[in-house]
Amino acid sequence: MAETVVAQSDWLDFEVKESSQEQRSSWRQKQISDMPNEVGEIVGDYLPSLLAASPHPQVLQAILGQLYSPHRLIQRCALGTLQFFREEDIRTQVVEMLHLRGP
Secondary structure, eight states: OOOOOOOOOSSOOOOOOOOOHHHHHHHHHHHHHOOOSSHHHIIIIIHHHHHTTTTOHHHHHHHHHGGGOSOHHHHHHHHHHGGGSOHHHHHHHHHHHHHHHOO
C-alpha cells in the first residue's frame, strides 16, 4: 500500500488508519439496521452509506428490500445502485426475494 499525501497543514496533524474486519462488520450491521423513515434520508444518506460496503451480500439484500418501498424515488435509487454489485449475487438474491415477497 502506497502512502499518498492529499493535503498538508501546519496546525493540524492526524492519521487515517484502515478499520479492522470486525469494525467494518459492526458498522455494516448498524447501517443496515438503522434505516431512517424519511424518504430524503433514505436516498440522501442511507443508500449512499450502504454503498460504502458494496458489494457485500448483506448490503445487497438491504438495498433489494428498498425495491419494495411504496415510494418510487426510493425504488429508483435502489435500482440504480445495483451496478455496484456482482451479477451472480444479484441473480441469486433477486430469485430468493421473489420467492419470499413476490414480484
